[in-house]
Amino acid sequence: MTIDWSHFTPWASLAGGVLLGLASALFILLNGRILGISGILGGLIPPKRHDAAWRLAFLAGIFAAPWVFMAVAPSSLVTAPRIDADVILLVIAGLLVGLGTRYGSGCTSGHGVCGLARLSPRSLVATLAFMAAGFAVVFVVRHLL
Amino acid sequence: MHRLTEFIVGLVFGLGLMLSGMTDPGKVLGFLDLFGQWDPSLAFVMGGAIVVGFFAFALAKKRTNNFLGGALNLPKSTMIEKRLVIGSLLFGAGWGLAGFCPGPALVSMATGQEKALIFVAAMLLGMVGFELIERK
Numbered sequence: 001m002t003i004d005w006s007h008f009t010p011w012a013s014l015a016g017g018v019l020l021g022l023a024s025a026l027f028i029l030l031n032g033r034i035l036g037i038s039g040i041l042g043g044l045i046p047p048k049r050h051d052a053a054w055r056l057a058f059l060a061g062i063f064a065a066p067w068v069f070m071a072v073a074p075s076s077l078v079t080a081p082r083i084d085a086d087v088i089l090l091v092i093a094g095l096l097v098g099l100g101t102r103y104g105s106g107c108t109s110g111h112g113v114c115g116l117a118r119l120s121p122r123s124l125v126a127t128l129a130f131m132a133a134g135f136a137v138v139f140v141v142r143h144l145l
Numbered sequence: 146m147h148r149l150t151e152f153i154v155g156l157v158f159g160l161g162l163m164l165s166g167m168t169d170p171g172k173v174l175g176f177l178d179l180f181g182q183w184d185p186s187l188a189f190v191m192g193g194a195i196v197v198g199f200f201a202f203a204l205a206k207k208r209t210n211n212f213l214g215g216a217l218n219l220p221k222s223t224m225i226e227k228r229l230v231i232g233s234l235l236f237g238a239g240w241g242l243a244g245f246c247p248g249p250a251l252v253s254m255a256t257g258q259e260k261a262l263i264f265v266a267a268m269l270l271g272m273v274g275f276e277l278i279e280r281k
Contacts, residue, residue: 001179001183015165041269058155061156063254097243134237137177138178
């Protein structure tokens with residue numbers, strides 16, 4: 001293992017993480033809900049009466065975020081995303097993420113942030129599982145294939 | 146009032162994803178590449194988020210309603226079933242293939258990023274697939 005110092009951004013990442021924690025904190029304390037993206041999105045398939053509006057309001061905030069960020073953040077923090085995957089890979093990855101997060105009842109936000117923060121053994125197992133799979137797949141793709 | 150707080154929470158969460166670097170699949174894959182050029186940044190994202198969340202959930206566990214007067218729903222399930230593990234493994238594999246998890250993909254899609262749009266469409270299809278299998 002060698003550290004990729006040129007891409008390492010401890011302060012921005014820590015500050016971003018604090019914002020993720022803050023959003024999760026506000027959501028449970030003000031709205032009484034767990035902030036889990038896959039669950040919020042999956043609950044709209046199909047949309048149910050009296051259960052769709054809060055999900056859509058949250059998603060509107062998510063969709064507004066990049067525009068607000070580009071307006072307020074210094075240009076040094078606005079970097080173009082590097083997306084190497086081609087269309088076929090994106091489709092396979094998307095299908096796996098959609099199916100997997102619904103079967104596993106959560107993703108990086110619901111299990112990885114909220115679940116670990118509330119010391120849930122279930123979320124710890126889920127987080128270890130998706131991290132392990134992520135490490136394994138990247139190892140195979142980058143170092144074996 | 147609730148619609149406003151939900152919007153603001155979504156906005157703050159999205160800003161956190163942008164600032165942290167999570168919306169850059171290249172950065173995510175750099176973190177998952179333990180045996181290559183490893184970028185530890187995402188450990189700082191998780192660390193920052195969990196520490197702040199820890200205090201909020203410690204407070205939430207002592208309450209039955211939220212600060213706006215409604216219900217406070219903490220997950221009740223403690224079962225570690227096969228589907229939790231298998232689902233999470235599938236999710237992790239997809240995450241490792243493209244470097245997108247659901248939140249960052251939605252944020253990137255909002256900027257008109259075509260590849261993020263393709264990923265999100267496939268992800269929604271996967272979620273529809275889950276509903277169809279579950280309802281059989």
